[in-house]
Amino acid sequence: MRCWWLGLVVLVGCGEPRTAGDVDPCGPEDDVEQAARTAGEAVKTGGTTAWEGLKTAGKTVGGFVEGGSAEAREEWAEGKARTRETAAEGAEETREVAREPTPCDR
Numbered sequence: 020m021r022c023w024w025l026g027l028v029v030l031v032g033c034g035e036p037r038t039a040g041d042v043d044p045c046g047p048e049d050d051v052e053q054a055a056r057t058a059g060e061a062v063k064t065g066g067t068t069a070w071e072g073l074k075t076a077g078k079t080v081g082g083f084v085e086g087g088s089a090e091a092r093e094e095w096a097e098g099k100a101r102t103r104e105t106a107a108e109g110a111e112e113t114r115e116v117a118r119e120p121t122p123c124d125r
Contacts, residue, residue, distance in 0.1 A: 023093045045123030049123050053121050063109070064106070064110060064112065067105055067109055068105050068106045068109060071098075071101055071105045072102050073093065074098065074101075075094075075098025077100075078094045078097075079095045081094070084095035
């Protein structure tokens with residue numbers, strides 16, 4: 020009995036074969052290239068933000084050694100703002116790369 024239903028589903032579902040080209044005239048290669056560019060920009064953003072965070076940690080320790088906890092808090096607050104700004108700039112650059120038209124869209 021199950022085979023009969025399976026056969027019916029297969030026959031009904033089998034119209035003309037569709038390919039990726041039917042949906043996207045550029046094909047999947049174009050999408051993969053766009054995804055790779057976006058991922059590359061995201062990795063760059065992550066690295067830059069991580070580096071800014073490491074600099075913040077180092078300056079905080081230096082501030083603690085030089086001026087105590089008050090100096091460390093001040094260095095931390097300044098570094099946190101710089102790191103947040105760096106991350107926001109990188110996120111915007113990543114969005115721009117992701118929204119760039121593909122060669123097929125141009």
